[in-house]
Amino acid sequence: MLTFWKRQERKEMNKMKEISAIEESHICLEGEEGKGYLMGDPITCTDPFSSNPGEIFRFCQKEYGKCTSSIYVDAKKGVKRIGWVFRRKEKYTDCDKWYIHEVWITLLEKEDTVIRKQHFFDLGRRI
Numbered sequence: 001m002l003t004f005w006k007r008q009e010r011k012e013m014n015k016m017k018e019i020s021a022i023e024e025s026h027i028c029l030e031g032e033e034g035k036g037y038l039m040g041d042p043i044t045c046t047d048p049f050s051s052n053p054g055e056i057f058r059f060c061q062k063e064y065g066k067c068t069s070s071i072y073v074d075a076k077k078g079v080k081r082i083g084w085v086f087r088r089k090e091k092y093t094d095c096d097k098w099y100i101h102e103v104w105i106t107l108l109e110k111e112d113t114v115i116r117k118q119h120f121f122d123l124g125r126r127i
Contacts, residue, residue: 017109018051018109019048019050019051019053019056019107019108019109020046020048020051020108020109020110020111021044021045021046021048021107021108021110021111022044022045022048022056022105022106022107022108023042023043023044023045023083023104023105023106023108024042024043024044024045024103024104024105025038025042025043025103025104025106026038026039026040026043026101026102026103027039027101027102027103027104028099028100028101028102029087029099029100029101029102030099030100036102044108044111044112046111053107056105056107057084060084060086060103060105061086063086064086064087064088064101064103064105065086065087065088065089065101066086066087066088067084067085067086068085068086068087068102069084069085070083070084070085071083071084071085071104071105071106082106082107083104083105083106083107084104084105085102085103085104085105086102086103086105087100087101087102087103088100088101089101
């Protein structure tokens with residue numbers, strides 16, 4: 001009976017947390033040193049096709065190649081795994097050289113928020 005309640009708890013927790021956005025960062029790795037260059041700004045998809053991490057992972061594997069590692073961040077309660085790193089070898093469009101195309105996929109519960117603070121100048125009684 002205890003196992004049933006634990007399963008129910010897990011189901012409820014999974015229902016509460018949904019993926020509302022996915023962030024992609026594309027990186028070009030060149031040469032033996034593996035120098036990385038960011039290819040444009042990170043792209044945030046605010047309407048993902050699925051909120052199931054497994055489905056998103058399999059789609060990214062087909063789209064971006066082999067998963068080489070996970071992405072982690074420090075959290076209040078230890079370390080949190082938030083995404084994956086995918087790699088594949090690609091050819092430049094303008095020459096015959098190859099490079100490694102790396103894509104960092106980060107899953108977000110909510111879109112990033114930016115708090116803006118205005119710093120007004122006080123004119124006082126100068127006018």
